[in-house]
Amino acid sequence: MAEHERPLDDDDVILAGEEQEEGARPDDRIDDERMDEENTLKREFVSSVEDALEAGETGAVYDLVEPLHPADVADLLELFDKDDRATLAAAITDLMTSEVVAELNDYVREEMMEALPADAVAQIAEQLETDDAVQLIEDLDEDDQRAILAELEPEDRIAIQSALSYPEETAGRLMNREFVxxxxxxxxxxxxxxxxxxxxxxxxxxxxxxxxxxxxxxxxxxxxxxxxxxxxxxxxxxxxxxxxxxxxxxxxxxxxxxxxxxxxxxxxxxxxxxxxxxxxxxxxxxxxxxxxxxxxxxxxxGAGEGDINEPIREAYSSRVRWLVANLGTALIASLIIAAFGAAIEKLVALAVLMPIVASIGGNAGTQTMAVTVRAIAMNQLTRSNTRRILTRELRVALLNGVTIAVLIGAATAVIFTPLLGAVIALAMIINVVTAGLAGVLVPVAFDRLDQDPAVASSVFVTMITDSMGFFAFLGLAVALQVV
Amino acid sequence: MAEHERPLDDDDVILAGEEQEEGARPDDRIDDERMDEENTLKREFVSSVEDALEAGETGAVYDLVEPLHPADVADLLELFDKDDRATLAAAITDLMTSEVVAELNDYVREEMMEALPADAVAQIAEQLETDDAVQLIEDLDEDDQRAILAELEPEDRIAIQSALSYPEETAGRLMNREFVxxxxxxxxxxxxxxxxxxxxxxxxxxxxxxxxxxxxxxxxxxxxxxxxxxxxxxxxxxxxxxxxxxxxxxxxxxxxxxxxxxxxxxxxxxxxxxxxxxxxxxxxxxxxxxxxxxxxxxxxxGAGEGDINEPIREAYSSRVRWLVANLGTALIASLIIAAFGAAIEKLVALAVLMPIVASIGGNAGTQTMAVTVRAIAMNQLTRSNTRRILTRELRVALLNGVTIAVLIGAATAVIFTPLLGAVIALAMIINVVTAGLAGVLVPVAFDRLDQDPAVASSVFVTMITDSMGFFAFLGLAVALQVV
The missing domain is CATH 3.10.580.10 (CBS-domain)
Structure with a gap:
């Protein structure tokens, strides 16, 4: 109201305009027309690049990509599939700076570098800092590596060769050789x-x-x-x-x-x-x-590298190995079930209920294992407090086991028989506590053997909880003469 | 040999000594007598502190702890249980600097602060930078907060109140208010x-x-x-x-x-x-x-915060909720099994084999889900490439499914009947592909609904793979007249 009563002057207009713009987008990288609120490239923007690429409008593609930060150009390349990626890279050659290359996902970079001649890769490597140049080269074939190193200036070559002389994933390989x-x-x-x-x-x-x-x-x-x-x-x-x-x-x-x-x-x-x-x-x-x-x-x-840019062949090879290992543990569980075949034939309710005990045990074991693996990785779980953490986890497991046992025991008692309810409740407590024990001890044991506790623990923990789940439930059912 | 032939002079001795020392331990924080090769406190060192504490030798405790970096003092406190921690803190009051407090695990810090009077906490808060002081105060009860704020210098109070006016886990809450x-x-x-x-x-x-x-x-x-x-x-x-x-x-x-x-x-x-x-x-x-x-x-x-310092009550409450949710999904799977009770009664082999199909499906689903959740968290999976990633995961799932199906199908055909082998192979392919689909779509759906895909996905994915595993295997067995 008040504003209507007096004429606006220039100052007002400028200030209003500025305030609005800045209020709406305090950061040009965040509330950009290209970026969404999570600071990723908007679907519409990516589509417009795709459309321009398909139409062969190289100039339009360049104009669209030019204002992006190198890290966002790298993101854009990663969003395309292999063929479109090559077309896009060709359309924006000038914008394919060393910063963009350094920001690319390892798999995408390796794939793109393999498609380039050695001297082009050498040219990119020379513009990079040593640590980024090493990253560029280390995953290539030895022949490619040699060809690229030969193209480099002696000084850069020596720095990169020195880096490559250290094992992968060590400070010597990753460090920057320039300092004051x-x-x-x-x-x-x-x-x-x-x-x-x-x-x-x-x-x-x-x-x-x-x-x-x-x-x-x-x-x-x-x-x-x-x-x-x-x-x-x-x-x-x-x-x-x-x-x-x-x-x-x-x-x-x-x-x-x-x-x-x-x-x-x-x-x-x-x-x-x-x-x-x-x-x-x-x-x-x-x-x-x-x-x-x-x-x-x-x-x-068991998802291996788990990178969405990993070639399908490699993803398959790392994951299927894991599934085969799990097939082995599942077979062990089946053997236990088979041993109780006669009981199941007499009372099919056993077959209906037994996966519940195994499944909850598996979940409880995974929880404890995730906590333990994380604590080991963060150096929080050491020889000095292993016993204290084990006691802690067993107390949590007992509380969890009793809670779930009461729920499933009561339901089973109502639907089937009180005795079967008691059997499943007891089996549940046994299996959840076993899961807590295994969830701590298996990763700790792998760590003490200098094996990565994250890699192999879950196969073992699942095997233990599955087998114990079936064994405790079916065994108790037979021992307590439910059948 | 050569060394024996000439008398050593002072220079030689000093140099040799120095070289040896530096060669053996280039960093005093790594190859220290207190730290092991992973840069955590050695078991023996922790034990000697424990022993001195138990013997009530406060001076000896102080001398042991004094050379440690504040971050390592914090680590040491975390290794002890609640009571010993208080005794230790009392023995090394002078060494309990604001840096040590800032480095403490959130739960441990909160517990220690709650045991101190308001003016002591205020004294610590004043020495800290604003962001660390906020961390110290934000988790306390409102009464405690008010009491501590009242003890602070006006300037510090205003800075901390301004930080607390922003929601938790935002830049405004976490930022440092001192800059140039x-x-x-x-x-x-x-x-x-x-x-x-x-x-x-x-x-x-x-x-x-x-x-x-x-x-x-x-x-x-x-x-x-x-x-x-x-x-x-x-x-x-x-x-x-x-x-x-x-x-x-x-x-x-x-x-x-x-x-x-x-x-x-x-x-x-x-x-x-x-x-x-x-x-x-x-x-x-x-x-x-x-x-x-x-x-x-x-x-x-479903391990919640998953911190080994979390009080048992909180750990129990977050984990048991998850197990109850999983009990629900396990019951759904049981209903499916119960529907095929007659078939199982006729052929107990079905009960022996059915957990295998469910288990492998669950594992395959977890793999895909882990990859998807990670890609979403890293902003690598966006609306622009969801379809491409789904296709990719389905191809991996098909390869995995066929591999496992061949293995378990052949084994079943030999041990039981060729027809049962065909049934389990087909069920396995269906379930692993379903797992791949669910492993991508469930987390993506939660993300689009602005829910954290890591939190709820696995309950749903497991429910889908368990149910589909039992349904596909038992349903096909009935449909193909195995029983």
Whole structure:
């Protein structure tokens, strides 16, 4: 009302317009016309790229893709199937920067690189930082690797060969070989002058390492400490002496846990002689943290890598192996049922009820196993507290077992007979407690044998709960003379 | 040999000693006498603390714990049970710094804070950065919260109340309210002088935000760019204009995905009007990334939070709900079996074999579901590629189904009859393909309904594969007149 009573002036209009726009989209990457509220590419946008590609309008495709962030270009490529992906890549050659390649899913990148000639891959590799270049090359055939390495500048080749000399998934393979290391005696002013010189600096860095003459790290300085310190102060007086050093042979899972545990942004990597050879930064680690934390669900279900971009042949081969193993455990359970064939013939209710005991036991075992595997992965479950956790899980299992036993026991007593109700209740308690025991002990045992507890535990836990479920129920039914 | 021929001098001895020490343990946090090769506290070390505690030797306990990193002190506290934990905390009061409290597991921290008087908690909260202080307070009762807030300095109180005004698990709740923001026109030299003044700076920061008069972010400068730029250059000429802004209301899961996708170290948080209100740094995000990536395995198994420090009552309550839901689905499967009771009575082999079909179907469904849930969580599965992924999974399912069908069909044909072999093979293919379909469609459907696909999917998938397993096998047996 009030607004209608006075004429709007320019200021009003501009402010209103700006406020509206900014209120509606505080971030141009989020509430974009291309991105949905989950920050993924909108269906409509992807369709318009598809349509332009099919119509052969290369210029239109380019104009659509050009405003995207490299990570989103990578996402777009991943959304297409193999053939369309190649067409799209050809239409946006200029936009296929090294950043896009670095952001691609491993399977998609490998597939795309295999389709390119060695010199084209070498050209991309040269633009990448060492760690990304290594990722690009490490999964290719040895012949392809050699051809690409031959095309590289000597300096890049040496860096990549040095990385490839470390085992896969170790700090030495993954680290960045560009970092800033200076002696202890130089001052903040010296350092700033050196950095302003700008020779051979990494593009981004978050700390400066202080080394002695033998190139052993003696301390570290966050850049924010340097910026707030007068020029005349020596770095030795600003630096923190106590720093986390990463051995080059350390597995990426342990590296990721160290970054998490100590809240690191970057850290120095040292070789066996304690010499500084590289650094790892947290932006490379977040992928590893997410990968390692997420893979347990896939491993426990036997889905292998579980990547939707994995070739069908590989997905089939890893999953079917698991199903065959489970077929084996199912057969063992069947043998137990077969042993009680005479009882089932007399009382078919046994066949009707027996899967319930096995199924609930399986679920209870999976719950405990998931908790145990997670605690082992996070280094929370160690030799020092295994007994305490086992006691805890058995108490939870007993509570769960009794609750479910009361429910199914009562229902069975009403529908069938009170005695059969007692049998299924007792069998249920036995099986749920067994599940709790197996859910802790099986993964702990695999961990102590230096096997990944996520990989093999569930086959064993399921075998135990299935067999115990059928055995306890059918065995009690016979022992208590239900039939 | 050569060494024996000449007398050792001091230099040799020192060098040899140093080399050995450094060669043996390049990092004092890894090959420590207290830490094992996985960087967790050694059993022997924990036992010696336990023994000293039991003997009441407070001084010895203090000396043992004193050299530990705060994160390791937190780990040590978590290893003990509730009572011993309180005794330990009392023995090392001086070492119970705010860093230790910030590193504690949520449940353990909450339990310890509840045992302390309000002013002691307030004292700890004041030493913490806002985000850590909020974590300390948010899970307490409202009465406790109010008592603690009353004890705080007004400035800290306002910051914490502002954080608590945002919903849990949003950027506004989690962000740090200390950051460096300067106008565009100031020079690198001005900024360095301002930082050297050192008033009210956050302890660590990785970028400087450039804001306009309305406090809207217009660009950002990594500290490494500032350090390499001459004093006279204006920040407006160094900064990057294109930056990722995080809306304060954004959920932590989406924040974590943005940090991963764009490789961020820190990012500005803006309110609805686009004003800069805080920053998030990646060291706070890594915990969220690990939590979000790891929780799917726990959610899919119905283990709730799945934290080994969760009180037994809560663990029981979340798990038993799941088991009751599974009891419901098991009963549906039983109804199907009961409908074929007459057939089972005639041929008990049906009861022996039927769990195999259900079990393999359940496993196949869980595999596909794990892959789908992970792809949805990583924003890899969107409306644009759902159909392609469904086709892919059905192809894998068909391959798996046929392989297992051949194995179990042949075995059944030999042991029982060829016709029963054909029945189980056909039922197996039907059930594994159904499992593939359900494994994709159930989680996708929950996601489209804005429900977490990890939470409810497996109850439905298992129900579908169990029911279909029994129905296809027993139904085909009757239809093909095996009995």
């Amino acid at each position: 290391a200076v002696p202890e005696h130089i001052t903040v002013g010296d350092l700033i002058d050196y950095l302003r010189d700008g020779r051979e600096l990494p593009e981004d860095f978050f700390e400066v390492f202080i080394v002695d003459q033998r190139h052993h790290p003696v301390g570290t300085c966050n850049l924010s400490w340097i910026l707030r310190t007068p020029r005349s102060i020596a770095l030795g007086d600003v630096m923190k002496r106590d720093q986390t050093l990463i051995p080059a042979m350390l597995d990426q899972e342990e590296v990721a846990l160290m970054f998490q545990k100590y809240g690191l942004i970057s850290a120095a990597v040292v070789d066996e002689d304690g010499r500084l050879v590289g650094q790892m930064t947290v932006d490379d680690i977040v992928h590893i943290i997410a990968e390692e934390a997420g893979e347990d669900a896939l491993l426990m279900s | 923001a300067v106008p565009e026109h100031i020079t690198v030299g001005d900024l360095i002088d301002y930082l050297r003044d050192g008033r009210e700076l956050p302890e660590d920061f990785f970028e400087v935000f450039i804001v306009d008069q309305r406090h809207h972010p217009v660009g950002t400068c990594n500290l490494s760019w500032i350090l390499r730029t001459p004093r006279s250059i204006a920040l407006g000429d160094v900064m990057k204009r294109d930056q990722t802004l995080i809306p304060a209301m954004l959920d932590q899961e989406e924040v974590a995905l943005m940090f991963q996708k764009y490789g961020l170290i820190s990012a500005a948080v803006v309110d609805e009007d686009g004003r800069l209100v805080g920053q998030m740094t990646v060291d706070d995000i890594v915990h969220i990334i690990a939590e979000e990536a790891g929780e799917d395995a726990l959610l899919m198994s």
